[in-house]
Amino acid sequence: MDQLKAVRRNARGALALHVWAALGTCLAPLLPFYLRRRQMRGKEIPARVREKMGFPSLPRPSGPLLWFHAASVGEVLSILPLVQACLRQEPDITVLVTTGTVTASTIVAQRFAHSRVVHQFVPLDVPRWCQRFLDSWTPQVAVFTESELWPTLLSACHTRDLPVVLVNGRMSASSFQVWRHIPGVARHMLSCVAWVSARSKVDAQRLRTLGATTQTDPGDLKTAAPPLPVQAAEMAHLQAFIGARPVFVAASTHAGEEAQIAQATYLARQTCPTLLTIVVPRHPERGAEVASLLNAAPRRALDALPTAQDAFWVCDTLGELGLFFRLATCVFVGNSLPGCHGGGHNPFEPARLGCAMATGPLIHNFEEAFQALHGCVQQVQDAPSMAAWVEQMVTHPCHRAKLGELAQKVATVNEALPDDLAEKILALV
Numbered sequence: 001m002d003q004l005k006a007v008r009r010n011a012r013g014a015l016a017l018h019v020w021a022a023l024g025t026c027l028a029p030l031l032p033f034y035l036r037r038r039q040m041r042g043k044e045i046p047a048r049v050r051e052k053m054g055f056p057s058l059p060r061p062s063g064p065l066l067w068f069h070a071a072s073v074g075e076v077l078s079i080l081p082l083v084q085a086c087l088r089q090e091p092d093i094t095v096l097v098t099t100g101t102v103t104a105s106t107i108v109a110q111r112f113a114h115s116r117v118v119h120q121f122v123p124l125d126v127p128r129w130c131q132r133f134l135d136s137w138t139p140q141v142a143v144f145t146e147s148e149l150w151p152t153l154l155s156a157c158h159t160r161d162l163p164v165v166l167v168n169g170r171m172s173a174s175s176f177q178v179w180r181h182i183p184g185v186a187r188h189m190l191s192c193v194a195w196v197s198a199r200s201k202v203d204a205q206r207l208r209t210l211g212a213t214t215q216t217d218p219g220d221l222k223t224a225a226p227p228l229p230v231q232a233a234e235m236a237h238l239q240a241f242i243g244a245r246p247v248f249v250a251a252s253t254h255a256g257e258e259a260q261i262a263q264a265t266y267l268a269r270q271t272c273p274t275l276l277t278i279v280v281p282r283h284p285e286r287g288a289e290v291a292s293l294l295n296a297a298p299r300r301a302l303d304a305l306p307t308a309q310d311a312f313w314v315c316d317t318l319g320e321l322g323l324f325f326r327l328a329t330c331v332f333v334g335n336s337l338p339g340c341h342g343g344g345h346n347p348f349e350p351a352r353l354g355c356a357m358a359t360g361p362l363i364h365n366f367e368e369a370f371q372a373l374h375g376c377v378q379q380v381q382d383a384p385s386m387a388a389w390v391e392q393m394v395t396h397p398c399h400r401a402k403l404g405e406l407a408q409k410v411a412t413v414n415e416a417l418p419d420d421l422a423e424k425i426l427a428l429v
Contacts, residue, residue: 016182016185016188017151017152017188021127024125024126024127024152025128027126028129032053035049035053043101044102045102045105048121051120051121051123052121052122052123052124052129053126054126054130055136056120056133056137057120058118060136060137060138061094061116061118063094064093065093065094065138066093066094066096066139066425066429067098067141067143068096068145069099069122069142069143069145069148070104070145071099071104071122071145071146071148072104073103073104074222074345075104075148075168076099076107076108077107077346077349078168078222078346079097079168079221081224082143082421082422085418085421085422086426087114089422089423090429093426093429094118095116095117095118096120096137097112097118099119099121100121100122105119106319107318107319110318111229111319122153125150125152125153126152127156130152130153134156134157134162140162140429141162141163141429142157142162143165144164144165144167144193145166145168146169146199147172147175149189154189154192154193155192158192163428164193165193165196165197166195166197168220168221169196169197169198169203169207169212170198170203171198171203172364172365174364176206176209179210183211186210187210187211190210190212191211194214195215195216196215197215197216197218197421197424198218199218199220199368200218200368202368203368204218216420216421216424219414219417220348220368220414221417221421222346223348223410223411223413223414224414224417224418225348226352227322227353228321228322228325228349228353230322230323230326231323234323238323242327244274245274245276246272246274246276246329246394247278247327247328248268248275248276248328248330248331249280249330249332249350249355250280250331250334251280251321251324251333251350252280252281252321252334253279253280253290253334253335254281254283254334254340254341255286255289255340256337256340257336257340258281259293259339260382261279261332261383262277262293262312263383265312266311267384267387268390268391269311272394272395274308275390276311276313277311277312278312278313278315278324278327278328279294279297279314279315280316280320280321282335284301284317285316287316290314290316291316294314297311297312297314299316300314300315300316300317321350325349325350325353325355326353328350329356330356330357330358330390330393331356331357331358332380332386333346333357333358333377336359336360336361336362337360337361337380337382338360338381340362342360342362343362343364344363344364346369347359347366347373347377347411348369350407351376351404351407351410351411352411352412353408354404354405356401356403356407357378357403358377358378358379358389359380360379361381373407376407376410377407
């Protein structure tokens with residue numbers, strides 16, 4: 001009876017994937033208009049829109065090719081040490097990195113400045129477009145990151161006997177509940193994956209329940225990444241410019257948070273009158289909006305620096321968090337306060353640089369990371385509690401330094417993970 005149920009679940013899963021592929025084929029004539037609309041909104045690069053249809057904009061390099069797919073900025077940063085380990089262990093390979101967003105492509109250009117690394121945008125999940133992409137690039141191994149699994153693309157890889165692995169595999173509680181209602185689809189998709197390296201034991205168990213039976217020991221690549229880079233000359237210039245002012249960095253903020261950060265700043269400045277708050281919006285295109293909200297604050301994107309009278313500095317640029325974290329007295333990790341969409345952001349980036357940190361309560365996307373940092377990160381609920389925490393960090397430097405040291409130890413615990421995973425990936429070539 002159990003075997004019959006399993007057969008039926010698998011049949012339903014295969015049918016659902018066929019329906020998904022058919023839907024993609026039917027929608028394909030309309031998708032160019034969707035891409036053009038995104039282009040008009042600045043979410044696509046005009047010269048590279050055709051990459052989303054599977055057309056290459058670069059010739060395929062000769063020799064073995066590893067394909068890494070990372071949807072957005074966080075995933076790109078997480079695979080950085082793994083890509084570097086693969087390049088270091090095998091000097092004859094080239095790495096193709098695909099992303100889905102323009103901001104992620106910018107990070108690839110900044111952080112993967114290597115002649116053996118090329119970037120393309122991943123095709124939308126349309127059968128003909130996925131086939132075109134794979135025909136053009138013919139990778140030897142496909143490495144997907146976190147929860148970025150697309151049914152049609154996975155099936156196309158499986159049909160070609162292209163080995164697929166999932167690294168930093170993530171399965172949130174909400175996603176797990178969704179997939180449990182369509183177990184045949186999940187099991188069919190995960191059957192295309194050679195092995196999974198889960199982000200945590202919780203993620204590993206959820207993925208195993210859904211059908212990922214072949215797994216390595218779990219480990220979070222975000223705890224293995226190198227510290228965010230910085231231009232030493234620019235850091236020295238800004239340190240001299242800011243001087244002895246305490247600096248509160250609100251990193252990766254989202255709409256609905258900046259007003260609360262502003263209120264917290266005004267409250268904290270009653271005790272710390274020279275406090276400078278650096279607001280780094282997650283999406284730099286919101287720079288003008290955020291600056292207007294913060295009393296016409298100067299913007300780094302316009303090469304403006306804060307005067308002694310400015311309480312705020314909006315740093316609406318990409319790839320400079322390493323600079324701002326090094327300038328910080330304390331750091332708030334955004335996308336976590338009530339009033340925004342919520343989910344949190346990667347706390348290991350500031351932790352790796354020894355920053356004292358706070359977050360709001362909405363951190364479900366990085367729950368395991370914050371659990372690992374328990375005791376090192378202060379949770380704030382609103383502007384008054386954030387202000388009280390900032391005041392404490394400014395006025396108690398020894399306590400602040402101790403918290404930063406503890407966080408740094410946690411955030412560097414998996415330093416051997418990239419080399420271990422690189423060996424397993426290269427074994428599939």
